[in-house]
Amino acid sequence: MKTKTNYLFGLLTSLCLLTGCDDKFDEINTNKVDPTTLAPSFVMNKAIIDATYLDGFGTLQMLCYEFGIVQQIITPYGSSLAGANYNQNNVSNTPLVWQNFYRNVLKQIVDVVDKTKDDPNRTNLYNMARIWKAYSFMILTDTYGDIPYTEAAKGYISEITSPKYDSQQAIYADLLKELDEASAGLDATKTVESTDILYGGNIAKWKRFGYSLMLRAGMRLTKVDPATARTYVTKAVTGGVMQSNDDNAVMRHTALYNNWIANHLQAREKTNFYLAAPFVNYLKANNDPRLRSIAVRYVGAKGGPEQVAARASTDPSVQVGMPMGYDNVTVSTPAVLAQYGVASLWDFSQVNLNTVLKLDAPEFHVTHAQTQLLLAEAAQRGWTTGTVADYFTKGVRANLEQMAAYDPSAAIPEAAIQAYLTAHPLDPAKALEQINTQYWVASFLNGPELFANFRRSGFPALTKNPYPASEITEDFIRRMPYPDSETVVNQQNVNEAITRQGGNTLSTRVWWDKK
Structure with a gap:
């Protein structure tokens, strides 16, 4: 074996001397499928x-x-x-x-x-x-x-x-x-x-x-x-x-x-997140046809394994939102369950994973509905021409029609759209509240925009979360704190920003969020 190895080594050495070992070396050693730049x-x-x-x-x-x-x-x-x-x-x-x-x-x-x-x-x-x-x-x-x-x-x-x-x-x-x-x-x-x-x-x-x-x-x-x-x-x-x-x-x-929100809720967090009572109650009280597209309740479920198709109902009349201010222990007490008419915490309504949060559901960044509602507010303030009520109606209609983009089963029939619009005309005395409450509904699942417009407008007129161990000094969280990692790698600049803006807490308001 040693003789054969020496022979092969000698042969290769001779070939190198005759042909030059660097002949086409660069071409041979260049990875032609690994890009060094991207368009x-x-x-x-x-x-x-x-x-x-x-x-x-x-x-x-x-x-x-x-x-x-x-x-x-x-x-x-x-x-x-x-x-x-x-x-x-x-x-x-x-x-x-x-x-x-x-x-x-x-x-x-x-x-x-x-x-x-x-x-x-x-x-x-x-x-x-x-x-x-x-x-x-x-x-x-x-x-x-x-x-x-x-x-x-x-x-x-x-x-x-x-x-x-x-x-x-x-x-x-x-x-x-x-x-x-x-x-x-x-x-x-x-x-x-x-x-x-x-x-x-x-x-x-x-x-x-x-x-x-x-x-x-x-x-x-x-x-x-x-x-x-x-x-x-x-x-x-x-x-x-x-x-x-x-x-x-x-x-x-x-x-x-x-859709990564859908992916997370269909897997690891499937039984952990529920539609909140203020949102469900608003949609129910206004006979909003979007509730049927958004919500599902596994009626009578007493645990995650009982959240099965046989129990699933999208009937708006049976939807029950989870109340604010509870943890998994306090919301499961017999008195609370009886108050809300549910069998367990797993019996509250959730986002429908077959419609607005199916795995291939779209995610919206900026929409026609949001834009029309902002124009309605701008017109109400006298900043643009056009009729406030017209912008408002177009904005609400656009979001009602937008539901069809999630899934055919989430589409709202034209008769239901027209009935809702007829029943909910703009009240000039409550214009800013109505416009921004509809913006709240129209921005469902767009977290950053929901958070921003709620702070900017003050609507919808939500009640403070009554959870007893709150760490905030205001009724609502106003911003997210800077990451700890920033303090480690960029401390001087972080401290300068905190000095200018205010404490690095959930209660500090950003510049445009003026009281």
């Missing part, structure tokens, strides 16, 4: 996809905080699921929006902006990326307040590893400028990015998305800077906002690429 259009798609999170655990900030704060979905369980249900700071879940958007979404989209800003052939991609960047930063600053903005996501591009925090006031000023310039800069006569996952490169739809997002951003300032709010509302209307549900900014899913 910025694909990177942008990754930024859009990542905005709906990378796994089910990423959705726990929505499930444990945002949905609970606005009292639409609640869990009675503590430990890893504690949050708005107990009005407590769960440091495992409050950083999830921060982590996902900075580590994933913004890392991608800032790179796209940087790579396309000086390319005259990619001006549409550049402006699309600026719009998505603005959308992403809005979610972050609305959630946490002052955040890294001008220096954010530039660790690779500019070697900035400890970015400064910008004030939310400064951030919003730049976001509005960016949306104004980017929306106006889109041009269908120039290169169209047909691989775009959001609108397939449709420039007209991207423009409407950009201007609708500008309308949303402008309306955030109603309490702190109404003059600027009015200016950008006017710009948005002039530019052209969404005209129908076909313009909705929506992430579509498949059986292979799941």
Whole structure:
């Protein structure tokens, strides 16, 4: 064996001497299927996809905080699921929006902006990326307040590893400028990015998305800077906002690429989250046809294994929302169960996993319904032309029609839509409350927007969660604290932001959330 090995070694050595061992060496050792760069259009798609999170655990900030704060979905369980249900700071879940958007979404989209800003052939991609960047930063600053903005996501591009925090006031000023310039800069006569996952490169739809997002951003300032709010509302209307549900900014899913909220609730957390009583009661009291599309109750279930199809009912009359202020022990006492007419905590209504939260259910970022309702409020404030009642009715109708996008079984018949609209006209004396309460319903499952508009508008007029071990000083949670990891790696800038904004607590208000 040794003789054979020496012979082979000698033969190879001789061949090297004759032919040269480096002949085509680079070609042979280059991996032709491992890319060293990516087309910025694909990177942008990754930024859009990542905005709906990378796994089910990423959705726990929505499930444990945002949905609970606005009292639409609640869990009675503590430990890893504690949050708005107990009005407590769960440091495992409050950083999830921060982590996902900075580590994933913004890392991608800032790179796209940087790579396309000086390319005259990619001006549409550049402006699309600026719009998505603005959308992403809005979610972050609305959630946490002052955040890294001008220096954010530039660790690779500019070697900035400890970015400064910008004030939310400064951030919003730049976001509005960016949306104004980017929306106006889109041009269908120039290169169209047909691989775009959001609108397939449709420039007209991207423009409407950009201007609708500008309308949303402008309306955030109603309490702190109404003059600027009015200016950008006017710009948005002039530019052209969404005209129908076909313009909705929506992430579509498949059986292979799941809706991660649905994925999490269909697996690990299937028996842990329930529709909250204030939401169910509002829909029931108003004979809202959306309740049949949204809710299911496993009537009489006394445990998770009894939540079976044979018990499932979508009949609005039998739906029972879980009351606020309880944990899994106190909500299971005989007195409470008798009060609500349920057999156990597993007998309360849940989100229907076969309709609005089936695995391939879409997720909506900005919608025609939301846009029309914001226009209704703007018209009520005298900031735009048009009839308040007309905008209101169009907004409610759009969301009722939007239910069909989840599943054919969730579609609301035209007769039911018309009956609901006839029964619920706008009352001018209660216009702001009605408009923003409908916005609450129309934004169901859009956690960041639910949380933001509730704080901005003060509607719906919810009752404080009465859980006795609350850690907040106000009636409702006002923001998410900065992650502990930020204090470790960026302490000086974090402390500066806290000094400017207020304590790093659930009770500190962000700049636009003025009392």
